[in-house]
Amino acid sequence: MNNKNQRLTASEISVIWSSYINNTFSTCILKYFLRNVEDTKIKHVLQLAFKISENNVKKCKEILELDDQSIPVGFTDHDVSPSAPRLYSDAFYLYYLKNMSKVGLSVYGVALCTSANKDVRDLLSKAIQESTDLYNKTAEVLLSEGIYIRPPYVTTSNQKSFINSKGYLSGLMHTHHRPINVLEITHIEANIEANSVGRALLAGFSQVAKSKKVRDYCTRGKEISKKHIKVFAGMLTEDDLPAPMPWDVEVTDSTIAPFSDKLIMFHISLLIASSISNYATAAAASLRTDISADYIRLSGENAKYAKDGLDIMIKNNWLEEPPQIPDHEGLAKD
Structure with missing residues (x-):
C-alpha cells in the first residue's frame, strides 16, 4: 500500500466507495446463485465471480481505511437468504454473468482513466483483467452449452465507399x-x-x-x-x-x-x-x-x-x- 500521506482525490473516493457497495451487493447475489446451481461448469464460473467480488470488497475497505474514509454499509447477510427456493434457471445465471461482466469492464475502464493513486489504479487494472477473464469464461461455457446468442450474420459489400449524401442519415x-x-x-x-x-x-x-x-x-x-x-x-x-x-x-x-x-x-x-x-x-x-x-x-x-x-x-x-x-x-x- 502507498504512503498514507497520499490522499485520495474525489474521483478515487467515488470509485472505491461505489465499488465497495457494488461488490458487497454482488457477493449477496452470487451466494444465492451458488446455493442452487446444478450445472458443474456454470458453478465454476459463479465461484470465480464470487471470489472476485469478495476480494474486491477487502481491497476497497483497505484503501478507504488507509485514507480515513468511512466504510459504506453496502449489503450484508441480512440482504440475502441463500436457502430460499430456486428462482432462476442455470442458463439465466450465465446470461446474467455475461451482462454484468460487460458492465464491469465499462465501469472499471472509465474509473481507471480518472485515477492517479497507484493503489486505486492497481485495483482497477486488476478488476478490468478479472472482468475480462470472467466474460471469456462465461462465453466459453455459453458456447459449450450451445446457448450463446450470436448477433445476426449479414452479407456486406466488398467495395470501399464513402458517404456522399445526407440521405444516409435520413430516417426520422x-x-x-x-x-x-x-x-x-x-x-x-x-x-x-x-x-x-x-x-x-x-x-x-x-x-x-x-x-x-x-x-x-x-x-x-x-x-x-x-x-x-x-x-x-x-x-x-x-x-x-x-x-x-x-x-x-x-x-x-x-x-x-x-x-x-x-x-x-x-x-x-x-x-x-x-x-x-x-x-x-x-x-x-x-x-x-x-x-x-x-x-x-x-x-x-x-x-x-x-x-x-x-x-x-x-x-x-x-x-x-x-x-x-x-x-x-x-x-x-x-
Whole structure:
C-alpha cells in the first residue's frame, strides 16, 4: 500500500466507495446463485465471480481505511437468504454473468482513466483483467452449452465507399431510409440481450418482493423491458434480419424472497444506469436519425422509471449517501 500521506482525490473516493457497495451487493447475489446451481461448469464460473467480488470488497475497505474514509454499509447477510427456493434457471445465471461482466469492464475502464493513486489504479487494472477473464469464461461455457446468442450474420459489400449524401442519415422524417449498418446492428443486438436479461430478472423480483410498491415497480420495469425489446427487434426485422433472443432463461414459480427489497431496488437502479449509458453510446454510434431518436426517447422513459425508484429507496431509507464535501456556506451561517 502507498504512503498514507497520499490522499485520495474525489474521483478515487467515488470509485472505491461505489465499488465497495457494488461488490458487497454482488457477493449477496452470487451466494444465492451458488446455493442452487446444478450445472458443474456454470458453478465454476459463479465461484470465480464470487471470489472476485469478495476480494474486491477487502481491497476497497483497505484503501478507504488507509485514507480515513468511512466504510459504506453496502449489503450484508441480512440482504440475502441463500436457502430460499430456486428462482432462476442455470442458463439465466450465465446470461446474467455475461451482462454484468460487460458492465464491469465499462465501469472499471472509465474509473481507471480518472485515477492517479497507484493503489486505486492497481485495483482497477486488476478488476478490468478479472472482468475480462470472467466474460471469456462465461462465453466459453455459453458456447459449450450451445446457448450463446450470436448477433445476426449479414452479407456486406466488398467495395470501399464513402458517404456522399445526407440521405444516409435520413430516417426520422422519411418514409424510406437505408438499411441498417453493422455498427447499428451491434448496438441493437446488445440492447436486446441486456433487456432480455433485465426482463427475466424483474419477472422474478416481482414475484418475491415483500412490499407491494416494490412488486409493482418490478412489474412496471418488466413491461418497459418488453416494450424496448419489441422496438429494437423491429429495427432488425424491418430489414429481414432475425432478432436474437436468449432462450431457456426460465423463472420459476417461487414466491419466497431470496433478497431484501433494499437489494432488489438497488439492483434495478444499477440496471437502469447501465441501460441509459448503453443507449447514449448507441445513439451516438447510430447514423440513422430515426434510430438515434428512438434511443433518446427510450432513455427518457428509463430516466423517469429511475426517478420513481429513487423515490421509493429514499422513502424507505435504502439509498446510501455518497461521501459529501462540507457545506461551507451553511457552516458560515452557523
